[in-house]
Amino acid sequence: xxxxxxxxxCALPLLIAALLAAPVAVQAQPSAAxxxxxxxxxxxxxxxxxxxxxxxxxxxxxxxxxxxETIEEARVAGRVIWIKVTPRHGRSYFLIPDPGxxxxxxxxxxxxxxxxxxxxxxxx
Numbered sequence: 680x681x682x683x684x685x686x687x688x689c690a691l692p693l694l695i696a697a698l699l700a701a702p703v704a705v706q707a708q709p710s711a712a713x714x715x716x717x718x719x720x721x722x723x724x725x726x727x728x729x730x731x732x733x734x735x736x737x738x739x740x741x742x743x744x745x746x747x748e749t750i751e752e753a754r755v756a757g758r759v760i761w762i763k764v765t766p767r768h769g770r771s772y773f774l775i776p777d778p779g780x781x782x783x784x785x786x787x788x789x790x791x792x793x794x795x796x797x798x799x800x801x802x803x
Contacts, residue, residue, distance in 0.1 A: 761789065 738753040738760060751763040758780065765771035774783040 735756055738755050741752045741754070743750045743752070747767050749765040751765075753760045753762075759776055761776075762774040762783070763771055764774065770787070773786045773789055775786055775789075776783055
C-alpha cells in the first residue's frame, strides 16, 4: 500500500481522537489497589563505633617556653615532624626537616604552597 499525503490527512483526525481518548479511559477506571500495609517505626540506629587511633602515629607535642620565645616540637615515632617557633615580638614560623632530617627549612605556615583558585565563573 502506497502512503500518500491525502491518506495521511484522512488518518490524522482518527489518530488525534485516539490520543485524546486514551487518558480519559485510563482515568475512568476505578482504582482497585489494596490499602497500604500498617507502617511501623524503624528501630533506633546505634551510634558508630569509636575510632581508636594508634598512639604511636599521633603526634607528641612538646612545648618549651623561654624568655624570648615559645618552641613547640611535634614528633611521630621519635622523628621530628615540625617545630613551631613563636617569638615574644613578631610572627611565628615553622621549621620543617628535609627528608634526610639533617637540614630544617623555614616556612611561615604549614601549607604545602599549592593554592587552588577560587574564581566565580557563574552566578544565578
